[in-house]
Amino acid sequence: MDVTRMSGKVVLVTGAGTGIGAAVGRRAVAEGARVVLTGRRAEPLERVAAELGGAALAVPADAATPEDAARVVEAALNRFGQLDVLVANAGAHYPGAVLDLKDDDWHAAVRANLDTAFVMARAALPALIAARGNIVVVSSIAGLFAGPEAAGYVTTKHALIGLTRSLARDYGARGVRVNAVCPGWVRTEMADTQMDELGRRSGIDRDAAYALVTKDTPLRRAAEAEEIASVTAFLASPEASAMTGAVVVADCGAGCVDLPTLAFVPDFVD
Template sequence: MSGATPHPGNAARFTDAVALVTGAGTGIGAAVCRRLVAEGARVVLSGRREGPLRKVAEPLGDRALVVAGDAAVKQDMRRVIDSAVEAYGRLDVVVAGAGGHRPGAAADTDDDAWRYSMNANLDSAFVTLREALPHLMAGGGNAVVVSSIAGLFAGPGVVGYVTTKHALIGLVRSVARDYGHRGVRVNAVCPGWVRTPMADEQMEHLGARYGIDREDAYRLVTKDVPLRRPAEPEEIAGLVAFLASPEASVMTGAVVVADCGATCVDLPTLAFAE
């Protein structure tokens, strides 16, 4: 089983809501856009590359607006948010999904690689939330930040990614603490392995090391995960949609793990597994 069949959505849950999704051109971000539109939202797709955004937006019709920009750049995000409000009159939901990955342990990570991780993962979410907060406060909106199980534990040789994904959880909790009394909810999602273009690339590298193909590489990295598979982007999108919906109205500052059970495994007992 490669993953659950995507839920068709509840068209009433986001009727007339306006959502901004950063990192919307591929992977989880693209799946979130499709899910929110299926549930009645109008969605603004943002990312640094316009081409992938337009490819995602085309089948979504007039319920999707493409505004390219760098989520870590204040002027870009102000332009994106202004375009959303000008087009749709409001902003109700923000999904901060922009991110990036540069390998390297601490001694092997130069200043440029470190700044790339900070910019791609942490600055992008911070700037997006900061610029969106006035609109979220005005309408009692909410945000979902895509972190990772790398925000809870450390993988090998990815100091920038691990550090910034941990920091995103602190960002979510701080914003939730400071703005809850203004009616704003902010939650984090921590996926494990998800079958996305970025993960596919990592599987290609792993496969080359072991002389196996991409699918065998996915099987290798999930062999000790209880569900024995990666998640599909649509599955993470369903969780994001729940957190952004009125059904999660009492949830803020929450860190929701979606990793097919990876983080419930006690690593020192793996030797005892059959």
């Protein structure tokens, strides 16, 4: 790890209290940055900020609310004097196929996964333009493929890639790079909840559920949040200076599998 790669930079992370967001905050500080951690729940944000010390500022807020987004950016500028990177990571899963999704769940999915990125990017852009900074949008392989009974999640994660490319196209000439990362299964609190539900239905424990959902991926495991943070740190760093509008997949190989050929794989193959 290059501990100076992000020296002097200020990084704002949404959904920063747990999982990928917390890992991104830790990685940024480890590489020399100062971080602003935001999310709706104060307690986990404050725990991560306490761990990171004076390099971190916790600002509880709803990233989908324009007034809150403006307040978070203002807090970053007041505390650290600049803003160089936005990691738009906030999101949530609202399961259901189209006929099963209630209006409230659909709107909640749009708000949690898409509005958070749009509203926070809009609030942060003036500072990012001034700093010639960049944005990393955390989408998902659900932004590239459709999982079962997840219409709200799949649609909004696809939309995040469109937002990434629109931002890259419109603000590249003003010095702002924008890229997306698409994780597959990652061991986080949100994924743990889904694994526990799968485990209850299948009569297996959490680890066995993770093994089940990744058994046909080349690496045969879920990623760790720290691995996604590594990809994010690269995209946010000067080492990715020629990259904008890119979609980087970090899914342990899930997206390279030809699904129709799985029937030809014997059960006994390790």
